[in-house]
Amino acid sequence: MLDTATKRRIDSARDILVGKVPDPKSQVEQITIALIYKFMDDMDAESEELGGVRTFFTKEFARYGWAKLMRSGLGGHETLNLYAEAISSMPENPGIPALFRSIFKNAYLPYRDPETLKSFLKIIDEFEYDHSERLGDAFEYLLSVLGSQGDAGQFRTPRHIIDFMVAVLDPKKEEKILDPACGTAGFLISAYKHILRANTDADGNSLLTPDDKGRLAQNINGYDISPDMVRLSLVNLYLHGFADPHIDEYDTLTSLDKWNEHADVILANPPFMSPKGGIKPHKRFSIQATRSEVLFVDYMAEHLKPNGRAGIIVPEGIIFQSGTAYKSLRKMLVDTGLVAVISLPAGVFQPYSGVKTSIIILDKSIAKRSNTIAFFKVDNDGFGLGAQRRVIVKNDLPTVATEIAEYLGRLRRHESVEDLQLSQGLIVPKEKIAENGDYNLSGERYRENIASNHSFPLVYLGNAELFRVESGGTPKSDVEELWNGGFPWATLADLPSTDFITEIRSTRRTISERGLRESSAKMIPENSVIVSTRATIGRIAINRIPMATNQGFKNVIIEDKSKVISEYVALALTKLVPTMNAWATGGTFKEIPKSRFCELEIPLPPLEVQKKIVAKIEGYQKVIDGARAVLDNYRPHIPINPDWPIVKLETVSTIVRGSSPRPQGDPKYFGGPVPRLMVADITRDGMYTTPLIDSLTELGAGKSRFMKSGEVIITVSGNPGLPTILAVDACIHDGFVGLRELSNDVVPEYLYFSLLALHSQHGSQSVGAVFKNLTSDQIREFTISLPPLATQQAIVAEIEAEQALVNANSELIERFENKIQATITRVWVRDGAL
Template identity: 70%
Template structure:
């Protein structure tokens, strides 16, 4: 567990940099480089104390040693020169392992202020190299600031979602574990910790043999197209005890160099965004596509070993888009490896994105033993869906984990699969999913609803109300404050009686212009979600003024004032 003093030092280092290095990713990179620089000197000092010779800061690199940097006799501008030259030339240092040369690849100092550097390195000086879990946890805390969207549409996956997926897949010692879009290696670290916990005796001691530990170190693999992410992954794994992390700068979608490598467990949250004109993949993909999310899922499905399994976070487009590539992908998954789909609430990636996502669970062995697919719905992941993501009661993740574990166990035993009475679980025959030809993976589409007799007449909604749409609002029309603008996520929270955090607004002038022409929701009107968590409804309970996102919400008005048949 991260101790408060280490956390304080990391926060202080970031506070010092923020004025000169405003980008969070660059802050993390500068702290990462400085820590490894300091740790190399610590290791040199330890060897020296045992009677050996320094190897990292020796020969022509001796002048860059940490002790020299911290010497009171070194002035500010000399410090700038030494440190800047030291980090930029370290990849040419033959005395350090290839891992460290990779970490320093393209490293540079992005500012030229001696006082900032001196204060920053003084804080780094308080860290001591230590291959303990504590230091790994400290680095993971540092990586937690990497929440903003990357150039390729990456979003940092929340830790509790990563751990949830790992618990479903249950990675084991001896298995090859891969993340082909690894970012900062969060999935790999979580899988590694799971295996360590699963191999303890009654006294809490590891039962892993040296050979098993050695094999495990080479069985964890990660690819990423970004050299910055590769650097952070290398450090993250190194600080968790991996002497030679198997992390590679590699374009999973356009390079064929590693196409013939397979994995027993694949965990990933691949980038959702494709460049203008689409991806230009090589010819070995079975699905012909230009969208990155389609190609990544195809890649993972095709690179599982015969008993392989995968957990993949995907955007909603994978679930229901009608284009040929999406349908072909879903058909291939349903026929070969898909065992479950877990719908996550819109807002899991807040405050960085409100994108709606699902988790695909693939298992090539289990998929052959059943003619059904399970659908699970997470409405509450233990955190509010507003920008702050504060902890809330009612977490669905433990329930879904228990349900999917039992579901997979029943398949293994050849027992009958019966849908739970809980509406968060639905089991659907593959034949039913294939019937329409589009292989839609929205579970609610296949739920059979029974109607109970009532003394109230059944009528068309349009006979008793007016179903209408709103005026489309463009992104550039949002303003810092004004009339609140509701989306599906706000309606979901309001339907549960929760308070909402207002995030989007349109101007009073724009609202009045729309209202005069199209009207606006009033007390007693009904709003129904049409995307994401479909069918969630909220009746406007007061005279508040707000507008809503067209296409995401259905507006039903005059519900109580129109007689049947009129």
């Protein structure tokens, strides 16, 4: 696992380049070149230390060694010229691998600013990865910046989704593994690591023989049409221990050269986009199509060995698009290999795209004897579905992994699945999927209608006595007179993804009367229900002002206010968001046609019951909003008495800098019984921290900084100035300063809260142009107010009591969110008490 400090170094290196090198691919290229440059010199240095000789930087290339580049006294322009000369000369260096020579080929320095280069090289110099596996992990993190959509429609697959798919397929050491659209080789690296873990004994020793390892290296293969992606894949595999990686520049869809090659396991997230006019494939495909997603899935299904398995990420078009090629593909999959479909939430590829995807699982040996297909639904994948993708508690992937393993295991053991209960899915007979000929692979389509048990009559949104559904429109963007008038005009930006149901009281944009007249936009009366039905499906709002919307919405106008209120309709529709997604058609920008949207049904209780439901949920929402406000705004506060003395930290503690054994990763020093504190540890548990991420041997601890339980630690890099208290004896690395031998005049918890209150100030005192650090001298100058011990203890007790109350708000939010869902669900269930 890559430590937080290294991730921040990579981020900092990118930050330096952003202003000079705006293209993400070029940023990655510059950092890749520098990392490999330093890596080779580190390997030379280690070889010399062990009594060997240098291999990378020898003879006339010796003057380009990293250490010489970074030597003190070398001026800015001298450094720039030497570095530029070095990277342009590397392709001629016979001492470096051919793969590395190809990386340096055509390399150049895209800016001529000595200060930028020196800042950049300083960050790279802080990397201390002396073996390729550690550098490989750093390189994989660097590749994550290539997540934006490329020309061929590629999206970076999140690491946890890759690992989930690999775990489901469970590749074995003797199997041939292929990714025919491999990008940066993420699936192949994950499969390789999975096999290594599966062949390790209880003591951490590999059970693979040299022959096993050689066969494994030969069995992992990838193709990609982009030479840039091929080069990055080769580097990625090389840095993970593949001396001779097998990645080919190959057009999977139009070339016949590898058509007769088959694999035991195929893992892929193929491109979704097709060029204008479509793909012109060769004639060997069984499905006649021009869409890339259809052809890729067909290719993978046809290139599995007779007992092969595949895991493929697909866009929603594959799941339910009505075109002939899509139907033919789905029929072929159901007949020959499909065993499971896993629906992913629409935000998995954020911030690069809100595209909705699914994972299809093929297993030819199981499919031959099974008459069912399992459908699973992932609502949460452990990360928020907004642009920031912050870690959240809710994660359906472990449950789905367990349930799909049980389902597939039973089929492999020839056991019945009739009694298998799936909390995250359902099992559907193939004959039901095939009965109307479209072979729709949306699990929601086969779920028993949740309204079939209703207490109240069902009404269509197309019921003209109750509702009028209007679509939106957009004036021509290049006609200035159509815009910035007096008519509010809503887009998806006016419906935040974080809101349950948004109230729109203003819009970011407006259109003119002419814009309204010359487009299909229509004014929607206030208190209508606004539903997003294009691309991002199912955001719901109530407009509290008359307004228009763009074409991405269906707007439900209440025609008979004596029978229905908009707030109830909005709440009822939240239960139909999965159905909306299942009904939407199209590729990347799927949409629900107005006619289809009008077929949605909701139960309609009497008006007074509707008002009762709305009032109850509004009350719950007020509690949630209040609890969120407490969590967002609470900060521990120490009331300062001007009579208390102000003291420097160095007067109440001995300040020591953390340290780490060298070289990094050496098994003599790392992986033993002594806990080692990492920056990522202290963001988890609050005041007291137990290190869980890393550890040292006794020998390693002797070369590190050892601290005792109860002593205060301060971060100096990554998140400078953040304090914690050690819950156990542990070592601390270079990213920390420890406060040892605390004076009897200070309570550790009081010191912690004092430093926490000053945390925001610490950032401004840190040094470094981009990657900020605190120095030990700066920390010595930090001051705190020091009241009597009894007062300190009272302050600590008061803050801890406050925090207990504040933290209870998280549970309160979850409880009341569940109450909201339960209240809405009862509307749909017979005899559900309201």
